[in-house]
Amino acid sequence: MTRTQATPDPATQAVPHDNSPLDAPVVREPRHAPVAHLVRGGVVEGVHHGSVVVLGTDGEVRLQLGDTEAAFYPRSALKPVQAVAMLRAGLPLDGELLSLAAASHSGEERHLEGTRRILDLASLGETDLRNTPDMPFDPVVRDAWVRDGRGPSRLAQNCSGKHAAMLWTADLNGWSLDDYLDPAHPLQQAVAETVEDLTGQRVAHVTVDGCGAPLFAVSLHGLARALARITTAAPGTPEARVADAMREHAEMASGVRRDVAALMRTVPGLLAKDGFEGVQVAALPDGRAIAVKIADGADRARIPVAAAALAHAGVDPALLTGFAGAPLLGGGRPVGAVRTVRALEPAQPVPCA
Template sequence: MSQPTTLPSHRTAGEPPVVREPAHVPLAHVVRAGLVEGIHHGSVVVLAADGSVQFQAGDIEAAFYPRSALKPLQAVGLLRAGLPSLDDPALALVAASHSGEERHLAAARRILATGQLAEGALRNVPDLPYGPAVREEWIRRGLGPTRLAQNCSGKHAAMLLTARTRGWDLDDYLDHGHPLQRELAATVEDLTGQGIAHVTVDGCGAPLFSVSLHGLTRSAARLATAAPGTDEGRLAQAMREHPQMVSGSGRDVARLVRAVPGLLAKDGFEGVQIAALPDGRAVGVKIADGGDRARMPVTAAALALCGVDPEVLAPFAATPVLGGGVQVGTLHAAGALARQAS
């Protein structure tokens, strides 16, 4: 397993988060027939419109890897670095963990075609489509893993296009010392307001920067409140108007964005979620065990603290626990978060 690599110092955005084992707390309970069967620990932060911390539970200042929740920041970095103009669905795909639907593959091809780039230039890890239904159909057709079907192909296509536009080398665009990656790191530091603690390699092969949950959530608020026409504003508009391009048909994040007017949201592997409203109210969630099932109920409870209508959040606030094919309980937010949200 590769060890984290300290990023060469180029910071102007403040000190990096504290490197320590996070002090997570119980955030969600799995309740079966009235008894708590399981507990998901984690950390959560809710920011008020003025950027102050309205609520926190767990450790919001420790360094952690946001995984794909970092993609919107990387997308802004690509725009700042010279990514040519894209249509809004394709721009949304740059920040996506897509399901591998045909519209996703088509948008990735459009990004590559803009720079006259071939699919073979991609350096992300080949994979089957992320969406279960799409994956099953893919396998029925006898298709195997490809770089285009992998859920990060939009980001990688945009990295290649930006590197070509700037005249940078394409073969090593994933090296953390590449000029492209150094510009993306600078954008992450700017938007989070803090230095990067470590850089390692994400599942797709791209550099992954560690920040704090507080810093990540602060960056989501900055994107959500950005003026139209700015790089941040352009990306936020694309993500809001095309949530199905950021995730996929039926995915919970796309449904949440459609349900809450003006919401900007992105999930990440290992139980990470950010969401922000147009006035700057924002939430950040990290589930300690990386399990995905607690991510959305905790996010819904946090958004309730932001003043989002509980009726709108009801479909996301609890996950049924089944026994014999019928519901016998729920997975829902617990502890101080649940008390505050009720």
């Protein structure tokens, strides 16, 4: 597919398209619905709105709550798709370094060292990165940095592995490096094409993510469809390589204390990726997939709602008991919790492949 795109001017702009037959999701205020309640002492203290979609093995929608077709930003939940795009463009990574290329990492030493390895393979250095300097994402690691008097760095920022991989992909193709984050750059055009291919819809809008990379607006349904395509792809394809790498090296794609890594370790064959502002996507090897967006971006509702959606998709609820969310405390003792809405309760158990 040949794409044409104007050079971006503001931080947010519409994306011109060619004559692709795909439809773009509608840009509108999302029509979210209640997905979880914050219950304290038996009384509903707060309500989290959001949207949820569950896909079956045939790709058909088995459950939808809220607005699953409006345009939204997947944030870092789109990273597996970006990694597929880089492999399609010739990036020669597999294993833990490919997992890091799709990571929102915690800033542990393994992540920093892995990013250095990718840069070394490309004969590049940390100064070539264009992501936003930041402190490590993991609070334990971040506190240690503060005690040691260390400040923000591009290497510690949670997207550094992706940026290092983007630089190497650009270099391998003879593309310019200084402007690799420009939406009009050949690398980002290749990413946009892969986003449209795997989601099955045109990009509705493009802006800039927190790390500085282009961020593409799709629908929640499209995001779930993309991850399902990645997990069901034939062995050896870029999609399958990304899925294998992230599942086999879950801590490299996130961190040792991250719930998304624990979820992949717990549910056999599951590929899962989180994103800022309450986004979670996950898919099984048979194509069952879920995607969640919490409207207010509250992280405390993301995993409980995602776990409930996975149970609705047929994952054994016994495997998901540890993902119901942290208890709500009063005076130091549990007095409540986040409870998902009744509509997310599975109608009947479906065997997990």
